[in-house]
Every structure is written in structure tokens, then in C-alpha cells.
Amino acid sequence: MNQTPVYTPIPMTMTTDGATAAYKIPGQGIIASSSSSSSSRRALSRCLLCATRAGAWVSRRRYELAPLGGTSALTVLGLAQDGTSPALAYGTLAALSGAGAVAGLKHKNQLVTHVGAAGFIALADVTTAVAAGFSWPTATAWALATGAAYGVYGPWLATQRNARMKLHVDTVKAKGAVPEALGLEAADPGLTGASPEETALRRGFHALTGAVPFAVHAFHRGPDGSWSCILKTPPGRNTAPALLVKRAGQLQANMGVPGRLTLAEGPEANDLIVKVAMSDTLASTIAVTDTGVITCREPVMLGRDEDGETFLLRLLYRHTLVAGASDWGKSGIVNLILKRLNRCEDVDLYGVDMKPGQPELGPWRGRMKALAGNAVQARELLEFIRAECDRRGAILSELSKQAMAEGRGPVRKWVPGEHGTAIFVVTDELAELVRQDDDLAKLYESLLAIARFLAIQFVSATQQPSRKVFGGSTDARGNYANRLSTRAGEAGHAPLIFGQGCQTRGWRPELLDLPGKFLAQTPEHDTPRVYRAEYVSDTDIADEVGFFYSEIKDTEPQPALTDEPWVEAFAPLRFPDGSTVGRDQWPDLYRVFAGLGGGATKKELAQACRVSRDTAMRAIDEWTQRGVVSQRDGRSTRYYLPKETP
């Protein structure tokens, strides 16, 4: 019979003779599997470990183990001695100690009682050990002595521990109380300044941020009691000057000093300029000045802030909202904007003023391309703007194509002065426009959304910045990148103008106290500062309008790209009667029709435009009311533009 061979694994490394199968670790000799010296070393190290642990435990519990240690030591001492005479001697001493304890009790002397009792217990233990040697009575005496020692020592130890704990708690409590007793400065150094104002500032700042100012310097006091300084803000999460500037209202409330506090960022990253004004530098009317700016590509100057800094407003590619209650200077700001734009050579002005007789924008009529005074005119104007958007869009797209063909980037923006003029549509009382025609609000809003990059901007003034005024949509207000507000009638208007939660950040138009003062939120101005607009009086307007009828200025329009012949192709389509072709009047078909030259029958038009004959018929019916003429041509009717009539 054939036996299957048993498989034997081969060890990985073997000694040369193969006698032992132990694996060899490279670099080491073969470890012997057992040897008596190594086992005793291991036992020794284990003992050492146990001893260390026991030692650590004993040292940790040293206070608890002290009585046990004491009685055990005495017992061992007693066991070491032998004989009757030492036993008698210890016994006598024990009896004397006991007597001392009794005497102490009798005379109510605690110390004598305690010492006597302790001595009696200890000596009785020793006496027993000496007399009885290694025996049960000795063990019993030891146990009794130990028990008695713990009976006294235990409560004492507990009292000591409680006292130590109490000391700990008292220390912690005292840490708060001590600086209070010594004055605030000891607890939070840096809260007292060199003057009452500085102290108020330091404390107000601490209350606001929880941090102490790094330094306060350049303190200056003016003759009227106004003061200013630079506060170096400390490192922290909420101490950046840019953030603090928005919390000026809260800081002033914390400080509780008279005057009006304003904050500004200083020259260095951690500089906060603090100013408290006792008098209003904007109290007097600012007369209108000439800035000499003649292009809308530059910002317009509207007024000044408390430090006399000019307020510049960029109007190009942005819509501007001017809000505010009646008689606080909205129209004043609108007039100022108009005055500035009037000087710009690259601007066409349009106006919407729905108040009967156009009291607000009427004076500017001579300088405007059109001024709409009622809902019908407003719709015409907005529809014209809509068509102009299409035209400008088409020109830009053609320009883009040309630019790309020449290897340059696309043309995305209509540049006034280069491509043509910028258009500004100024509306005084937007709410009135909405009230008179609901649909206009929607048209207005859609224009706001698409017109900006075509250099068509809206400047809208409104008394009631309600949701409805912005077209009823959730955030049409977002279309206005520039938002100005003169005094608001109600605190509730502020969020409608400057956004939710603006009041806590200091946007409080209801606190403005003089006409012409305004707050402005624009990409360049995102902190609530009070400005005052230059005041354009009626005579200023008359001068301004008259300016362009005098000889001083040559109003010859500047050559622009739109004057080039090819741009003609983008001119609005017109019917023979002169009216423009509306969106619902088949402009695409009309373009083809006008291009056919010799006119067309309904059938021919339908074929040329690939539409149904029905559609062609409806289009032609509409067009015939606008000056397209017809003539019989055999059995069918042929339609012509009048100039093409054979």
C-alpha cells in the first residue's frame, strides 16, 4: 500500500546542524528557551514592581495609615523585649497614664485626659507584647490599641481635611472680592484713562468688546468741548476697527457721555478714530458748487460729512434709490444729481414725474430728452427704454463678434463716450408711478435688472419704500446698488431701504434732524455716516438750465461709435406712419417684409418667413393700420411700403 507523505514545514532559519528548530533573530544569538538564572531575575523584577506599587500606595495613604503604623511599631518593640521586669515597669507606667487620664477627666483638663488615655493605650499594648510574647493576647491588644487610636484620630483627620477644603474655597472667593475692595483698576487694569472722557471710552469699549484698549493716544479737545482720539484696539475676535465702526451707537450708549460719537478707521490696521462732537458741523446749508466733471464715468459730488470730506457717488452702471419722508430733501438730492449729470457730455436725461404739472422735474424739461407726466407717457418711455436695451444689446453683441474676430475679448459693457451716451431715467416719486399703473412697476423692475450694463441707469426717489413700490417682488430693492435716505418717517422704513437688521448696525435714517442730511449705502460707503447734500435752490436750477442756452458752452455732441454707418442697421424698426414696431407687431416678419423690396402677397410673406398663412394675414392686418398700403395684383392683393408702391 502506498502511504501519503506527511507534510513537514521547513523552519525559516535553522542553525547549521539543524538540531534546534528555534528561529533566529538576525544579529542575535539563539535565545535559550529556559534557564534558572533568568527565571530568578524575572521573579526579582516582579517583586520590585510589587514593592514600588505598595510603597506608592502607602505614601499616598500616609495620613490614614499613621495610627496603624504607630501601634504596630510599639507592638514589635514590645515583642523584641522579654522578661518580667520590663513587663512590670511598662505595666506600672500604663497604670500611671490611666490614672492621669482619670484625673484629667475629673478636673476637666482635656489635654491631660488625651495624653493620659493615649499613653495608657500605647503602654498597655507594649506591656502585653512584652509579657505575652508572640500570642493571641498580643494580637488582641494590638487590635484594641489600633482601634482606639483610630477612634480618636479618624474624627480629627476629617476635621483637618474639611478645614483645608474650606480654606481653598475661601481663597477662590477672595480672588473676586479683593480687587473690588481695592477698586476696579486692580481687577482690570487699563480701564482708567488720563481724563474722564478717556475713562468713559475705555470702560465703554470694555463693555462692548470684553477687551481693554491697547492704548489711547492723540487725545485732543476742541474749544467747544468736542474731543477726539485714536484708540489702538487689542487683538481679539470682535475688535477690528472696521467692525467697531458699525457699532458706534452701542459704544456711545455704553459711554454715556454728551455729544455725538462717530468712529472711523485709522491709518493703521488697529487704529480706531473716535470723535465726539458737541456741535453739529452740518447745521448750516451747503451752497451748491461746480465740480467741473463732464463725464458720468466719474463719480458725482453730492455733499460733505462732518469732517468736511466730500461724498462722491458713482452713478454709472448702478441704479440709485433716494428715499425719505416728505420735505426732508429727497427732491433736493435728485435735483443735485440732475445738475451734475446735466454737465456730463455723455449723458441723455429722461424723467418721470407723475405729480400733476410735474412740479419736481418740470424745470428740467428743457434739458431732458423726454419727461413723462402720466401713466401713458411713462409706459411709452419705459417701452422706448426697453427697445433701446435691445438695440444696445445687439450693437454690443456685434462689437463683441468683431472684437473676438480680432483676437480681443468680448465687449460686455456699453461705455459712454465710446459707444454712445449713457441714459439716466430719473423718477421723482416712484410710488406714484406704481399707484397709477400696476403693470408699470413690473416693467420698471425688469428694466432695472437688465439695463445697467447697457449704461442705462435709473435714479428713483420715493417717499414710501414699500415692497409694492419695488415691483412687489421679494428683493427688487437689490437692484439698487446706491441707496440714499434722507430722514425716514418711520423707523420701520430703514430695513426696506438698507436691508434687514440694518438698525442694529447703525442705519437709523429716522434720527436725521435736518433737511438735506442723508445716509448712504453704496459699494464704497458701507458704514452709516451722516452727510449733508449741497442745496440746489430754484434759482440754481434756472441758472443750470439757462447755462445750456447761453453761448458759454458748445453743446456739439461728441463723436461716438454709434455715429458709424453700420450701426444704422440697429436703428429701431419703424412703420410707414413713423411709429416704432412693437414686440407684439411681428417685428421679425416686418423686417423680412421690409427687406423684400417689391412688396408681398400674404402667401408670399408666409412662404418667405415660413409661417402659416393665418399668421401672415394677422400681421399684415395689423401693419395696414400703420401705413402699409395694398394694391390688387391679379386675383390676390399685394402689400407695399408706401415708398415702394409701383
Ligand SMILES: Nc1ncnc2c1ncn2[C@@H]1O[C@H](COP(=O)(O)OP(=O)(O)OP(=O)(O)O)[C@@H](O)[C@H]1O
Ligand atoms: N440739501 C439741503 N440743504 C438744506 N435744506 C434743504 C436741502 N434739501 C432740501 N432742503 C429744504 O427742505 C425742503 C424740502 O425739500 P424737498 O422738496 O427736496 O423734500 P422732498 O423730500 O422732495 O419732499 P416731497 O416728498 O414732498 O417731495 C426744501 O424746500 C428746502 O428748504
Ligand SMILES: [Mg+2]
Ligand atoms: Mg420731492
